[in-house]
Each structure stands twice: as structure tokens, then as C-alpha cells.
Amino acid sequence: MKHTINELEDIAFQVRRDIVRMVHGCQSGHPGGSLGCADFMTALYFEVMNHSNDFKMDGKGEDIFFLSNGHISPVFYSVLARSGYFDVSELATFRKLNSRLQGHPTTHEHLPGIRIASGSLGQGMSVAIGAAQAKKLNNDKSIVFSLHGDGELQEGQNWEAIMYAPFNKVDNLISTIDYNGQQIDGPTEKVLSLESLQAKFEAFGWHVITSNGNDMDEIVKALHYAKSLTGKGKPILNLMSTIMGNGVDFMMGSHKWHGVAPNDEQLATALGQLTSTLKDY
Amino acid sequence: MKKYTYTEKKDTRSGFGAGLLEAGKKNPEVVALCADLVGSLKMEAFIKEFPERFFQIGIAEANMIGIAAGLTIGGKIPFTGTFANFSTGRVYDQIRQSVAYSNKNVKICASHAGLTLGEDGATHQILEDIGLMKMLPGMTVINTCDYNQTKAATIAIAEHEGPVYLRFGRPVIPVFTDPDQKFEIGKAWMVNEGTDVTIVATGHMVWKAIEAGEKLAELGIDAEIINIHTIKPLDEEAILKSVKKTGSVVTCEEHNKFGGLGESVARLLSTEFPAPQEFVAVNDSFGESGTPDQLMTKYGLDTVNIVEAVQKVIKRVKK
Numbered sequence: 138m139k140h141t142i143n144e145l146e147d148i149a150f151q152v153r154r155d156i157v158r159m160v161h162g163c164q165s166g167h168p169g170g171s172l173g174c175a176d177f178m179t180a181l182y183f184e185v186m187n188h189s190n191d192f193k194m195d196g197k198g199e200d201i202f203f204l205s206n207g208h209i210s211p212v213f214y215s216v217l218a219r220s221g222y223f224d225v226s227e228l229a230t231f232r233k234l235n236s237r238l239q240g241h242p243t244t245h246e247h248l249p250g251i252r253i254a255s256g257s258l259g260q261g262m263s264v265a266i267g268a269a270q271a272k273k274l275n276n277d278k279s280i281v282f283s284l285h286g287d288g289e290l291q292e293g294q295n296w297e298a299i300m301y302a303p304f305n306k307v308d309n310l311i312s313t314i315d316y317n318g319q320q321i322d323g324p325t326e327k328v329l330s331l332e333s334l335q336a337k338f339e340a341f342g343w344h345v346i347t348s349n350g351n352d353m354d355e356i357v358k359a360l361h362y363a364k365s366l367t368g369k370g371k372p373i374l375n376l377m378s379t380i381m382g383n384g385v386d387f388m389m390g391s392h393k394w395h396g397v398a399p400n401d402e403q404l405a406t407a408l409g410q411l412t413s414t415l416k417d418y
Numbered sequence: 419m420k421k422y423t424y425t426e427k428k429d430t431r432s433g434f435g436a437g438l439l440e441a442g443k444k445n446p447e448v449v450a451l452c453a454d455l456v457g458s459l460k461m462e463a464f465i466k467e468f469p470e471r472f473f474q475i476g477i478a479e480a481n482m483i484g485i486a487a488g489l490t491i492g493g494k495i496p497f498t499g500t501f502a503n504f505s506t507g508r509v510y511d512q513i514r515q516s517v518a519y520s521n522k523n524v525k526i527c528a529s530h531a532g533l534t535l536g537e538d539g540a541t542h543q544i545l546e547d548i549g550l551m552k553m554l555p556g557m558t559v560i561n562t563c564d565y566n567q568t569k570a571a572t573i574a575i576a577e578h579e580g581p582v583y584l585r586f587g588r589p590v591i592p593v594f595t596d597p598d599q600k601f602e603i604g605k606a607w608m609v610n611e612g613t614d615v616t617i618v619a620t621g622h623m624v625w626k627a628i629e630a631g632e633k634l635a636e637l638g639i640d641a642e643i644i645n646i647h648t649i650k651p652l653d654e655e656a657i658l659k660s661v662k663k664t665g666s667v668v669t670c671e672e673h674n675k676f677g678g679l680g681e682s683v684a685r686l687l688s689t690e691f692p693a694p695q696e697f698v699a700v701n702d703s704f705g706e707s708g709t710p711d712q713l714m715t716k717y718g719l720d721t722v723n724i725v726e727a728v729q730k731v732i733k734r735v736k737k
Contacts, residue, residue, distance in 0.1 A: 196491040203488075244520045252491050254520045257511050258511075263481045264516055266487020270453035270473065273493050274449070294512070305473075 139184055142354045147414035149179040149353065152412045153384045155215035155228055155418065161404045163232035166240065169394040170286065171212035173317050173379035177350045178216045181282060183358040185353065192249050192259070200279045201268060203253060205261020206315065208287035209239035214238050218418070222250035225418040226297050228351060259286060259292025262312060266302050269310040278365055283312045288320030291329050302372040303342025311363045313375040319392040335376055343374040350377035362375075385410055419635040420610045422628050428511040430586035430622075433565035435460025437572025438497055438527075442468050445495065448576050451486055452499045453479045457599045458588075459499035459529050474646045486524045487516040487682050495576055496524050502531035502542035502585055506551060511726075516553040517581050525724045530588045531561070533671035533700070533717055534622055534710035543705035549677020551583040552650045558603060559650040561585040561671075561679075563624035565593045567647060578603055585621065587672075592625050600612035604648045606656035612642035613730050616660040616667040620646050620679050623670035623698070623719065630724035639728060649679050654686050661687060666694040666731040669725055672714075675699035694734035696727035 140148075152175045160166040175322065184187070186200040204213050211231065218225045223237075231238035238247040241256025253264050265283035272279060289295065302310060314334060322328050331337075338345045344366055348359035356377070363373045382388030385407040388399075399407055442448045442464050451473040465472045475482040477674055479500055486496035498505065506513070507526035528547065535543045550561045558580060562568040568586050575582045575687050585722045595607075609624065619627035624645050631641045642660050646653065661667050667687070669680035680697040687693050700717050714720055 195493065197493065201491070209657075253487060253522075254515050257515045260484050260512055260516050263484020264488040264491075265511075266481075267485035268491045269488070270485065271489045271492025272493050274471070274494065277492070294480040297476075297478035298484065301475065301478065301481055301485075326486065 142357065145179055145183055145357065147354045148183055149175045149377050150412045151415040152179055152215045153154055153334060154213060154408060154413060155271045156211040157385065157399060157404060158417065159211045159214070159228055159231040160398045161253060161294065162229060164398045165232055166211055166398060167208040168398065169319065169381040169388060169392070170206065170209040170315060170317065170360070172385060173381045173383045174209055174212050174315055174350065175285065175384065177313065177377060177379070178212050178354050180356045180360055182216045182220045184357055186282065188415055194249065194252065195196050196252060196268060198279060201252060201281055203255070203261045203265045203273060203281070203283040204242060204270070205255055205283055206258065206289050207240045210238070210240065214243055217250040219415065223248065228418045251369045258286070258289045259294040262295055262298035265310055265312065266298055266307050269307050272309055281310050283310070285312060285314050286316065287314055287316045287331055287334070288328070290314070290331060290334070299338065299341045299343070306370050306402060306410050307372050308370050310372045311375060312372065313365065313373065316376055316380055317379045317381040319320050319381045319395060321392065321395050324391055334361060338374045342371060343369040345374045345376055348378070350379035352382045358401060375409030419631050422473050422594045424592035426593055427590040428565035428593050429588060430562055430565060430568040430588050431458070431588060432460050433562070433568030434527060434529065434572050434584070434586055434617060435463055436460040437569035439463045439467060440569070441573050441576035442471065444573070447471065447493055448497065449489060450497045450499065451475055451482050452502065453477055453482050453721060454502050458501070459527070461499055479504045479509045480512045483512040483524070484516050486515045486575045487520060487522045490522040490524060498524065499527050499529065500536070501542060502547045503542055504530035506547040507544060510732055514554060516598065521556060522581060525582045525584060527694060529586055531585045532586050532587060532622065533705045533713040534589045534672065535721065536588065536710045537707050537715065539707040540704040545674040545700050545705065546677060547585060548649055548671070548679065549671050552682065556581060557650065558648065559604065560648050560653060561621040562647055563621055563645055564591060564595050566595045566597045566599060567601065571647065574603055587622055591622060594625060594628070604651045604653055606653035607645040607647065609643040609645050609690040610641065610657055612640040614664060614666070615642070615732055616658045616664045616715050617641050617643045617670065617724065617728065618646050618667055618679065618683055619643065619670040620649060622672050626719070626721045627670050628670045629721040629726055630728070632723050633721065634728055639732070641728060646679060649682055652682050658690055661693050662691055665735045667700060668696045668724060668731055670698040672719055673699055675703055676702055680735050694731050696731040697725050698727050
């Protein structure tokens, strides 16, 4: 372990503070999914991924990550900054004019840590597969991780990719689904039900594991277990249950905070529930 | 009129296949992807030589573009292959976000462009692809005119850093360019120097422009013929220099008149040197089933159409 579970939980507290402050600062953005994935992203960048310390961007010889559901950019930016990819003070520029921290992640502004633009949904798994196959050609034993929203699976391109990866034995790929059951227009089961995702992925030939994405101990164990399953002929799917808005009581479990920023009063309430562990930006 | 001859006819897609093999030999990072059209794209030689560097994607073009973008992240130079329609319109958002906006070094190689795809009809004959692709910031757009030029272009784009759209076709057509040519992206090719009118042609229309030039010479009209193989970035200097000399221009392309080469030339001239222009292009229409020759005649893309357009445009020049 690079960090204890307590240390990782503390980092996740700070990431959540960053998220609500960033979204409040520009009065736009997507706090719900960002908060729900704060534990996962912290576990990934501070514990599970073997990523380069010099933050070179050629993608070789290190584990790499792709965010397909680009709207949860606040959690991505916070974790990247807290990992040292860029200075945390830059988080204050989120979604503002001339910022490298665009509303959705992009390589266009050369922000370290971002390897592809995402935001238009459903494209990230194909990209992750390509990067994983490039690693194989390069005889590079490191791993590709990706994160996808559950509602995002309504996009058809995902299913092209989900069919392709097992057939081509892309077994250096660990894709995680943020299974929070919410999308902009309401619960996924009311908008367009995903039914049994586990059965669907298994039918396509993936090795599926399930996890609780808001329990640090469990998510760290799940991701280490997922890593142990790589190189065995199948891509790995981490079906990760989370609660949208996790960590801020009035945002939790509702699609209403998918893409709404808190006002001053709501920000104060939220920050009151989130201990400051590292220094605020 | 400079004399152009040919001893054989070949398809431009075979030029792509030969160029891909050559590019693969020159650079081990070159990889190829195909969406279930290996034979149509003439990729067999590359696959035979480099089986581990070929990715059969199946009928899933969106996934193909995404995988290609991902492959660049490990330093690969991916060439995707399918028909022009499925290379562009079908996957426009994937190209826009994962390739163009992300500035990935993907080469989108598109066969069976335009009417000359023939009998399959309008579902497969895209006439809007040049417009779609040139609208994307940072995208290089190339439409080649014969086997040799397509082969040379394929080799050249492997050496160019950045996203490229390479458009070529299905039918066999005369091979009339130099087999040993060096293809320079963004550099016009002076086919024939003349003084009376400028003909700017791309793709399959270049040979027809040469035929038109010969007919015009018989009528006493000395046409300057320029091949614009790179529609973006446009060789503005070559076009301006020519039109300043001749005073008028006819643009020729196997594409909708909206969004194509002709509009790029018109945009340039309207701001730099306003001059009469006629468009030999499809008049805002879909295609239909038929042989390539029948279709080119019905939709006004024949040698005679270029001759008529020249006669018309010359009359419009103010003396």
C-alpha cells in the first residue's frame, strides 16, 4: 500500500471540497457524478495506478486512465492536481475563459494528465481499447483503466467496443461503470432501463466484478483484484455501485444535482460536511 | 497543351493499398484498421506482410475511429479504411471529438468516394465528405487523381503529424502521373500552363480536365490546368497567381457544389482577387444507381461540361 485507507479517505474529503468549490466558483458543472466517483478516482491515482512521476504524456510504460463520461471533469481535475500533474491553484479557473480546465476534459489546451477529449458520450471505451492494443504492440505490460457513466451505456458505440474487446482478448483493460442509476432526466430505470449490466457484459465475454465505489477499503481491494485478473484473456469490467452526490447529504441519491451548482448557502452547508484535510486551493 | 498519355488504367484504391504497404515497411509504427472492407480497400498486401499490425474491427465504424485515436496514444500511426460515406458522415462526432479536437495522428482513408462508386447507389455515394472534413479545425483534406498520386500521398501522410482525410475512388482510370513523384501536402501540381482560363481540378476530375484542355486547345483556348490534391490546406498562392494571369476559373470536383473545392476557391478569390468562377460539381443532389460513366454524364461531370463551363466563364470576364 502506498497509503493507508485513512489517508486515502482524507484525500477523498479534499477532492470533494475541491469539487463543490470548483462548481460553485463558476456556477456551472456537474457535482453529482463527480462526488460519487471521488473515492474511486482517489484510489486509482493515489493507490492503484502505476503512473509516471515525471508525468510524461507519451502513454508508454505506465498505467493510463481515460474518462469517458467527461462531464465529471471536476473530480478528474482535482485528482490530477492533487497528484501533482499541475498546480492546485489552477482549479480556480475551472470553466472560466482562457482556462486549461475546460468544461469537459480536452487535450486541446495541453493540460497534463488529459490524453483525449471527452464529453460527447460513448467514445471512451473505444479509445481505451486502442490504447490497450498499442501497449500490446509495444510489449508494454502496464494497464489501461477507463471510467464510464451508466446512463452513457445507452450510446451504441459502447456496445461495438464491448463486443470487440473480449473477441480480441484485450485483457490489459479495466473498465469501470459508475453505476449510480441516475441520469439528467431521472433514474436510469425510468429513462431507459439498463436491466442487468452484469449479465450483459458477461454475455459479451467480459470478466465482471462488482464493488461499492463509496467504500474506500472495498474499492481499493476491488481494483487490486481487477489488476490480478489482467493478462488472462478477458477484459475486466468493474461494475461499481455509487451514490450520486456522495458526501454532501442534500445532493445524495438524486439526479437533480447531476448538473447544478450550489449557491453560497448550499456551498457553506456542503463544506461543513467535508473535512479539510489538505489545504484548499 | 502539354501532352499526357497513359498505358494502363488502375483504381486509386489500389494506389492506396500499395502506398500503405510501403508506408508500413518504412515505419514500424504504421498500423491499419478496417471495418469489414479489406478487399475493397486493397489492404491485403499490408495484412499479409504485417498481420500483427492490422486490426479487423468488424462493421463498427465508430469503434474503429475511437480505437484509432487510442492507438496514437501509444505512438502508433493508424490508417483506418472504409468507404468514404462510412468514413465521414457516419462517424462525424467520433472524428470531431476523439481525432480532430484531440489532435490525434489518425489517417482516415476513404475509398469509393463520389458518384463513381456506381451501382450501389446514393446510400453509398457520398458527395458531402470534403465539406464535412474541411470544416474540422486542423484536419488535412486530400483527394487524389490517379494510382500513382494516391500511392505517393499515402506514403506522405504517414510522415505528416496530425489528422488527415485521404479520399480516393473505386473505378479504374488512366494512370498519368509520375510513378516516382514526391507528394507534397498542400502544394498544387501545375498540369498545364496556359493564359486564357484557369481550370482547378481534384480527384477523378483531373483526367477529365486534361481531356477538356485538349478540346479547348482545338477551339483556340489556352487553358491553365492546376491539380489541387490538397483541398485543405489550400495552395492559395498557386491559385491566386494563376487567376491573376487568366482572369477566370472553373473548378471541377466529384462532390456537391456546396462545401467542396469550388467553395474553397470562391472564398479565396472573393477576399483576395474577385474573378468569375464556374462550378463543375454535383448540383446539390444525391446520386443514384448506374455505371460510373453514366452517372458522371447524368450529373454533369464530363469533359464536355468542363469545356462548356470554360466557354461560359470566359464570356463573363470584363474586358
